[in-house]
Amino acid sequence: MHIASRLLAWSSIGLVAALAIAGEVLIAAAMRKVGDLDEIRARAGLGGAIRAVLSSRAFLAGAFCMAFNFFAMLYTLSRVDLSLAAPGIASFTYIGNAFAAKLFLKENVDRRRWLAALFVCAGVFLLLK
Amino acid sequence: MKHTLAPQQYLVLLAVMLTASVGDTLLSRGMSQVGAVDMQHLGRLFHAIFNPNIVAGIVLLIGFFACYMVALSWADLTFVMPATAFGNVMVALLSRFWLHEHLSVSRWIGILLLTCAVGFVANSPSRTEHGPDSDPFAGPPAKSSSLAQMDSGVGL
Numbered sequence: 001m002h003i004a005s006r007l008l009a010w011s012s013i014g015l016v017a018a019l020a021i022a023g024e025v026l027i028a029a030a031m032r033k034v035g036d037l038d039e040i041r042a043r044a045g046l047g048g049a050i051r052a053v054l055s056s057r058a059f060l061a062g063a064f065c066m067a068f069n070f071f072a073m074l075y076t077l078s079r080v081d082l083s084l085a086a087p088g089i090a091s092f093t094y095i096g097n098a099f100a101a102k103l104f105l106k107e108n109v110d111r112r113r114w115l116a117a118l119f120v121c122a123g124v125f126l127l128l129k
Numbered sequence: 130m131k132h133t134l135a136p137q138q139y140l141v142l143l144a145v146m147l148t149a150s151v152g153d154t155l156l157s158r159g160m161s162q163v164g165a166v167d168m169q170h171l172g173r174l175f176h177a178i179f180n181p182n183i184v185a186g187i188v189l190l191i192g193f194f195a196c197y198m199v200a201l202s203w204a205d206l207t208f209v210m211p212a213t214a215f216g217n218v219m220v221a222l223l224s225r226f227w228l229h230e231h232l233s234v235s236r237w238i239g240i241l242l243l244t245c246a247v248g249f250v251a252n253s254p255s256r257t258e259h260g261p262d263s264d265p266f267a268g269p270p271a272k273s274s275s276l277a278q279m280d281s282g283v284g285l
Contacts, residue, residue, distance in 0.1 A: 024206060031201035038137075038199070053198065066194075074156070074174050078166040082157055094210060101206045108257035112249045113207045119246035120214040126239030127217050 012076040013085060017092035019069035024093075025100045026062030032105070033058070083128065090124040134255055138203065141196050142212045148193035150216030155186030204255040211246045218243050 034040070034052050041049040053059055076085050098117040101107040109117075134142075159182030166173045177183050200209045218240050224230040232240075 027198065028201045028206040031198055034202060037202040070190075071174055074160060074177060075166055075171075077157060077160045078164070086153075086157075090214070094214065097210055098207055105206060107205045107207050109207050110253070112253055116211050116246040116249040117207070119242045119249070120211055123239045123242030123246060124214055124217055126235045126242065127221055128239075 009076075009080040009084065010088075012072070012080060013088040014092065016069060016072045016076050016085075016089050017096060019065050019072055020089070020093045021096040021100050023062045023065030023069055024097055025104050026058045026065060028101070028105055030056040030059035030062060087125040087128040090128070091121040094120045094124070134204075138200075138255075141199050142209070144196040145193060145200055145209065145212050146216040146219055148189045148196065148216075149213050150220045152186045152189035152193055154220065155182045155189065159183035159186060205257055208250055208253070208255050211243070211250045214243055215247050 030053070031037075034056060037049050037053070040052055044052070073089070076089070094117050098109055098114060102109040107113075159180040160177065162182065163173065163177045163180055166177075178187070197209065197213070200212070221232060221236055221240055225232045
């Protein structure tokens with residue numbers, strides 16, 4: 001593969017992964033703040049649950065990132081082989097999510113969860129190779 | 130704070146697994162029919178939305194997104210992550226036992242690793258404890274109504 005096209009492929013993969021991480025962390029932060037949707041639906045109905053989600057700015061920012069991620073992924077899939085794009089995006093996203101969950105969401109990412117993130121990366125890589 | 134999951138919550142995680150992987154597969158199939166998109170013809174991305182495979186993929190991914198948000202409302206991101214990855218295992222097993230496709234040794238190892246990853250996380254609490262000021266996206270404290278308490282009120 002030519003250096004320029006390889007650079008384009010990896011920057012597209014990096015962009016898709018970065019948008020996915022940003023979107024997922026923002027949505028996770030929003031959903032944590034909103035609370036258990038099943039309980040909200042039982043208390044305020046489906047409309048109340050939807051209103052609670054849509055009134056969160058973190059959710060809207062996360063959804064924007066995910067929408068942008070969707071089009072970036074379509075672009076990447078049309079330019080880069082699926083066998084490279086899928087494991088690459090998945091691996092970067094899972095590891096990046098574990099770091100972001102620890103840093104921004106202050107989740108207790110213990111040794112078991114780090115190991116799970118590494119196993120997911122390796123597993124997805126082998127599965128999609 | 131709840132740490133154990135109800136059967137209904139396991140069903141949500143199962144839906145997360147299935148809809149994500151099947152939706153992605155349909156999108157990939159649709160984009161291979163649409164053809165390559167370059168910087169000069171980005172408008173083709175919008176035409177791609179009318180491809181039946183892409184439409185079906187989008188519908189499934191909307192379902193995934195709804196289930197994913199529900200799961201994140203009672204579980205950590207690092208708890209839900211392996212569930213989404215486990216969807217790949219479902220697709221691989223379906224292709225082996227339903228479509229009778231050949232699975233290489235490396236793919237079987239991949240399935241084993243993903244199963245181990247889900248096993249590690251499934252034994253841990255779905256939600257780990259967070260301090261009151263641990264949310265960097267949190268805005269001012271919520272005020273009067275119950276709906277206001279649901280709002281994240283983030284300041285980005």
